[in-house]
Amino acid sequence: MNPVLQTLMLACSEDDRFETSGRVLFIGAEPHPQLIGLSGLTAWQPLKPLAAACDAVGMTRVGALPEGRWPLVLVLPGKSHDEVLESFAIARDRLEPGGSVVIAMSNATGAARCEKEFAKAAGTVTSLQKHKCRAFRASDDGSWNEKVVETWRGLSGLHEFGNPAWVTRPGVFSHGRIDPGSQFLSDHFPAFLHGRAADLGAGWGFLSHAVAARCRGIRSIDLYEADSRALECARVNLAVRKRDDCQLDFLWHDVQTGLSASYDVIFMNPPFHTGREKDIDLGRSFIRVAASSLSRGGTLLLVANRALPYEQALDQAGLAWRSVAENQSYKILSATRRSS
Ligand SMILES: C[S@@+](CC[C@H](N)C(=O)[O-])C[C@H]1O[C@@H](n2cnc3c(N)ncnc32)[C@H](O)[C@@H]1O
Incomplete structure (x- = not known):
């Protein structure tokens, strides 16, 4: 206990x-x-x-x-x-x-x-x-x-930063700033991504906004997030940046329990902490869940600290992966289901 x-x-x-x-x-x-x-x-x-x-x-x-x-x-x-x-x-x-x-x-x-x-x-x-x-x-x-x-x-409560303003609140991931890893991923979303998308561990909505803004062929995004306070921020942030032809659903959900739908595109900056403790298995379980929820031909895009050993988890989940970009701190990996 x-x-x-x-x-x-x-x-x-x-x-x-x-x-x-x-x-x-x-x-x-x-x-x-x-x-x-x-x-x-x-x-x-x-x-x-x-x-x-x-x-x-x-x-x-x-x-x-x-x-x-x-x-x-x-x-x-x-x-x-x-x-x-x-x-x-x-x-x-x-x-x-x-x-x-x-x-x-x-x-x-x-x-x-x-x-x-x-x-x-x-x-x-x-x-x-x-x-x-x-x-x-x-x-x-x-x-x-x-x-x-x-x-x-x-x-307490919602605080604004940036222009146009984002809202975040104490306790949510990356309160009062855009996470540099997520910024790096958002700079590398291929514009041709299309169809039905899921954002796993959506936080206050930064990546979902970036995908909706850059990838005009994305028709819907399901935002899965375990922290109801972050989801509340995401609702506010995306309401003011709404694209009428992209449906958004905000789901208070533990990704580790699996997803109820399959997706053409899944993107994420997976968590690797439970409380203050480092928990790389949490990131690995996000990868397993994403792999089992990708449609045939679907794409998984993720950003992670360079030191995190997610390549092996992608292999074990039956995904073919490649490195899209790296900088001093982060790597972006793209994966698709291996054809059997
Ligand atoms: C590294 S943060 C990324 C947040 C957001 N995507 C961004 O880029 O700013 C990971 C997010 O996963 C959420 N998370 C942690 N465990 C989760 C779980 N079991 N199910 C769903 N979300 C979870 C955290 O609350 C956090 O918002």
Whole structure:
């Protein structure tokens, strides 16, 4: 089990409110035996694989960040610093007067520093350390420093950059900038690509826009993305750059579970991290799924850091591949199904 979750639940078991409050909001929810069957629980989780894990054990989960006030708010913050501070603001704004917030983070993600930042607003904070993690909690006793909370709120939600503007938000991949690998791939999309396309791990929509803009023969793009916050940004970004003759579908989906359709073109900048950990198997599984969803004669285009060993994964997936371009940091690979 995730040690951060274990530490959070340990802190909860020392908090009377967990048994008595009846109503609990869990931001960044993950499944835990103590939460199964808890009737007053409201769980929110933007990442599809974790949301599906909550559903699988019957935890009450909501799709959108809920509004309201709770006597107890639990938080497992995400990995970027802005996202951590945003989650503090989200928790604060959903706390009943007198209510408690309990937050857990691993030491490796800067738990001690974040606890100090949290204390700047919350004042008295109690904490426990276990499993190389830290859980810290505070109650709303009416003395929180609202100026500090206001700076957290300022980091929250959609932010614009570029001209014409793109929107991104804390926690999504490549917040506030275009990823250089994706930029490199977008410069190399062959204009002749056509038909039905899929963008695997679509993020906030940069690559889908690039394909729609450059490849006029592309008639539809299915954007598959596990992070509902990124998909929300993609919807906004592509609504203002819409091509009337290209249908877009935004799918909150775990690509590792497979795709329900087949495609003439699949493109991606595959993920290779789960949380903060490097996870090259995640990229390899994207390749396997793409290979099984390519139409006859279909093309897979991907960009990756030069050091990532995806050529072998393409071979193993039964694809014939070639290198399209390389620069100092990235490579672009194009693949088609080997004729049997
Ligand atoms: C390297 S980023 C590329 C994002 C976007 N295509 C771009 O170019 O900016 C990989 C994306 O895959 C998403 N992702 C990670 N695991 C996923 C999964 N299992 N299913 C679907 N998307 C996933 C991440 O949330 C992230 O947005």
